[in-house]
Amino acid sequence: MSIVFQETYKTITLSTANTLYQMQIDHLGHLQHLYYGRRADEADMSYQYFQADRAFSPYPHQGFNKRCPSPDIVPQEYTGFNTGDYRVGCLELSGGTGMNAADFTYVRHEILPGKYQVEGMPSAYDEGGQAQTLVVYLADQVTGLQLELYYGVFEKEDIITRAARLVNGTGQPVRLEKAASVCLDIPFGDWDLIHFHGRHAMERQAERLPLPQTVTTVQSKRGVSSHHHNPFVILCDREATEEQGDCYGLMLVYSGNHRTDVEVNQMGSTRVVMGIGDELFSWNLEPGGAFAAPEVILAFSGQGLGHLSRLYHHMIRHNVCRGEYKTARRPILINNWEATYFDFTADKVYDIARMAAELGVEMLVLDDGWFGQRYDDNRALGDWYVNEKKLPGGLAPLIERINGLGMKFGIWIEPEMVSEDSDLYRAHPDWALSVPGRLPALCRNQLILDLSRPEVVDYLYERISGLLRDNHIEYIKWDMNRNMTDVYSHALPAEKQGEVSHRYVLGLYRLLDRLTTEFPHVLFEGCSGGGGRFDAGILAYSPQIWCSDDTDAIERLVIQHGTSFGYPVSAMGAHVSASPNHQTGRNTPLGTRAVVAMSGTFGYELDINKLSDEEKEEIRGQVQFFKENYRLIQDGDYYRLSDPSRNEWYTAWEFAAADGSEALLNVVLTHSRANSPNIHLRLKGLDPDARYRIAGEDYYGAHLPWDLMFGGSPSIREERTYSGSSLMYAGFTLPMLFGDYPSGQIHFVRV
Numbered sequence: 001m002s003i004v005f006q007e008t009y010k011t012i013t014l015s016t017a018n019t020l021y022q023m024q025i026d027h028l029g030h031l032q033h034l035y036y037g038r039r040a041d042e043a044d045m046s047y048q049y050f051q052a053d054r055a056f057s058p059y060p061h062q063g064f065n066k067r068c069p070s071p072d073i074v075p076q077e078y079t080g081f082n083t084g085d086y087r088v089g090c091l092e093l094s095g096g097t098g099m100n101a102a103d104f105t106y107v108r109h110e111i112l113p114g115k116y117q118v119e120g121m122p123s124a125y126d127e128g129g130q131a132q133t134l135v136v137y138l139a140d141q142v143t144g145l146q147l148e149l150y151y152g153v154f155e156k157e158d159i160i161t162r163a164a165r166l167v168n169g170t171g172q173p174v175r176l177e178k179a180a181s182v183c184l185d186i187p188f189g190d191w192d193l194i195h196f197h198g199r200h201a202m203e204r205q206a207e208r209l210p211l212p213q214t215v216t217t218v219q220s221k222r223g224v225s226s227h228h229h230n231p232f233v234i235l236c237d238r239e240a241t242e243e244q245g246d247c248y249g250l251m252l253v254y255s256g257n258h259r260t261d262v263e264v265n266q267m268g269s270t271r272v273v274m275g276i277g278d279e280l281f282s283w284n285l286e287p288g289g290a291f292a293a294p295e296v297i298l299a300f301s302g303q304g305l306g307h308l309s310r311l312y313h314h315m316i317r318h319n320v321c322r323g324e325y326k327t328a329r330r331p332i333l334i335n336n337w338e339a340t341y342f343d344f345t346a347d348k349v350y351d352i353a354r355m356a357a358e359l360g361v362e363m364l365v366l367d368d369g370w371f372g373q374r375y376d377d378n379r380a381l382g383d384w385y386v387n388e389k390k391l392p393g394g395l396a397p398l399i400e401r402i403n404g405l406g407m408k409f410g411i412w413i414e415p416e417m418v419s420e421d422s423d424l425y426r427a428h429p430d431w432a433l434s435v436p437g438r439l440p441a442l443c444r445n446q447l448i449l450d451l452s453r454p455e456v457v458d459y460l461y462e463r464i465s466g467l468l469r470d471n472h473i474e475y476i477k478w479d480m481n482r483n484m485t486d487v488y489s490h491a492l493p494a495e496k497q498g499e500v501s502h503r504y505v506l507g508l509y510r511l512l513d514r515l516t517t518e519f520p521h522v523l524f525e526g527c528s529g530g531g532g533r534f535d536a537g538i539l540a541y542s543p544q545i546w547c548s549d550d551t552d553a554i555e556r557l558v559i560q561h562g563t564s565f566g567y568p569v570s571a572m573g574a575h576v577s578a579s580p581n582h583q584t585g586r587n588t589p590l591g592t593r594a595v596v597a598m599s600g601t602f603g604y605e606l607d608i609n610k611l612s613d614e615e616k617e618e619i620r621g622q623v624q625f626f627k628e629n630y631r632l633i634q635d636g637d638y639y640r641l642s643d644p645s646r647n648e649w650y651t652a653w654e655f656a657a658a659d660g661s662e663a664l665l666n667v668v669l670t671h672s673r674a675n676s677p678n679i680h681l682r683l684k685g686l687d688p689d690a691r692y693r694i695a696g697e698d699y700y701g702a703h704l705p706w707d708l709m710f711g712g713s714p715s716i717r718e719e720r721t722y723s724g725s726s727l728m729y730a731g732f733t734l735p736m737l738f739g740d741y742p743s744g745q746i747h748f749v750r751v
């Protein structure tokens with residue numbers, strides 16, 4: 001039983017393989033949070049808290065004699081509003097008489113088999129039927145406003161999910177000005193915050209900060225989860241490393257505006273409130289109406305950051321991503337964007353595909369520029385019909401030729417956008433977000449379609465489903481190349497304009513849901529100018545997201561490292577592109593570019609015809625290697641072995657099979673130095689009692705000749721075996737690498 005109610009103590013305890021989560025209904029009916037952390041055997045953990053008067057911390061009127069408990073002090077599962085908790089709250093209300101406050105008390109609870117789902121939004125699911133759900137029903141006794149708190153307990157996966165729903169039982173209209181998803185109070189301890197900030201072409205850089213005694217906010221107001229602040233945070237103890245220490249993760253399953261406040265209060269206790277961003281947000285609840293806040297996936301690791309990440313990787317791969325491609329091997333693709341940009345013809349695209357097919361690549365993706373008058377990025381978004389000047393006869397003849405090579409065909413679309421210079425905009429100018437009387441701000445010279453309008457969603461469904469029905473398309477790259485401004489829907493009255501951003505996200509989810517259900521064989525890849533909408537909400541529809549428009553392998557090391565804290569490599573779109581790189585001008589060895597792209601979904605994005613025969617053969621080898629090691633890389637346990645924020649001169653990471661049968665060690669030298677010490681790494685995830693052989697040890701770029709290093713050839717290392725314990729506890733030494741950005745891949749296999 002992973003959910004237990006103890007009548008004696010009025011506690012509800014959730015347990016997973018290694019964690020315990022406990023709450024308690026106090027004598028006034030408030031739902032207090034008692035504990036979340038390492039699994040402990042205790043039915044009532046309230047003994048940790050002293051209830052005492054704290055001056056200037058108000059208490060409910062019934063507490064006259066004891067002058068406590070104060071909502072400003074006690075840890076809570078979800079806050080009320082305007083009743084004495086001065087910390088960051090979950091809720092803000094406005095509306096008729098009495099709506100100036102909310103104080104929720106326990107009504108009843110239910111323990112249900114299976115995992116709850118959130119209305120209209122993606123959430124984690126459980127196919128095995130082992131998860132359980134707790135719903136706690138609370139109400140404000142004065143107004144009748146109801147609060148439902150949902151807990152999904154994934155015992156084996158060691159994960160707890162949470163969501164909240166507000167139901168208007170007041171008999172009068174209520175307006176939510178803020179409705180967060182969770183409050184997680186961590187009453188004791190000193191914590192660091194790790195968050196993932198960035199910009200276009202440099203997403204999800206991990207930053208670790210000791211929490212100050214105030215409020216720290218991580219948020220996006222851009223209408224999307226954004227390049228700039230990912231809706232995922234970690235709190236870890238000050239000493240936590242990859243391998244040890246207590247860490248909490250909170251990941252919002254949502255793709256729009258978000259806000260996470262982390263507050264350390266007067267008593268030094270920490271509170272995290274996470275949910276939809278509240279700026280430009282309001283939601284009108286008619287009597288009887290309900291509002292569902294998006295889900296948060298919580299994880300706790302008592303074994304450091306690496307383990308925390310692996311909990312999320314597993315959860316996302318198995319319980320968030322859906323559809324056949326969550327497990328099926330995904331095709332290695334070649335995308336024409338950086339090869340041709342807008343300047344292509346059917347023959348040019350075919351030539352790229354032909355050469356790629358010869359080398360083992362399995363899918364051609366035709367990127368931007370195939371539709372309407374799309375000769376540059378100033379026009380034609382919305383006109384989703386084929387530009388026959390570029391592709392005579394439409395898509396069908398090209399697809400046929402590509403399929404004739406034994407390749408799948410995929411295509412780029414950007415459905416949520418419209419160019420002013422497009423037939424769609426000329427027909428429906430009111431379908432774009434814009435404030436009456438103002439010229440909307442531009443970004444890439446495009447506007448955003450108002451997906452809060454059902455007719456816009458229906459129109460897009462018709463266009464895209466038509467495209468998929470009429471053509472043999474097996475992959476869609478779904479792009480979104482600007483952030484929201486002028487958030488105003490011409491279809492909604494003034495008092496509902498605060499609902500537009502959230503209604504937009506709900507419209508997007510409806511559209512994606514319809515399309516992915518109707519076309520289960522199509523692989524969707526999310527994209528927003530690279531990784532501008534890289535979140536668990538999008539991953540529910542597309543198991544991979546283009547990680548960044550920065551395809552430079554060395555920059556990608558940082559981006560993919562940051563992304564790996566919350567998301568698996570199977571979610572990270574990554575391609576080998578040309579050298580010098582188009583974003584940075586940097587030259588890197590072809591092998592290094594592949595080592596980095598292989599730690600993602602793997603594909604190519606360059607004109608292979610321009611490469612030498614030698615390079616083409618190298619690509620043939622890379623493709624072969626990735627296919628052979630696909631399961632180890634995509635399903636294996638991922639270990640970070642270095643930390644770019646510590647200015648190390650190399651980046652290293654490893655994939656280890658869960659059963660310890662094999663591991664792939666990856667290293668890239670990011671800074672060459674004279675007379676450098678050798679890189680020495682301790683492997684992870686091996687079986688200490690087993691012996692391993694080196695099945696392959698390959699270096700790309702330059703390294704010292706083998707006889708200088710080991711007095712012989714690499715076969716000396718390959719001929720012997722190594723114990724798992726020595727590789728993990730003593731370590732493994734690499735040859736001295738030099739030159740610009742060499743890399744290595746060493747494959748250990750249990751004998």
Ligand code: GLA
Pocket residue numbers: 337367368377412479481527528529530546548549
């Ligand atoms: C975005 C994407 C790129 C490419 C271009 C096309 O920037 O991230 O990969 O598809 O759009 O315009």
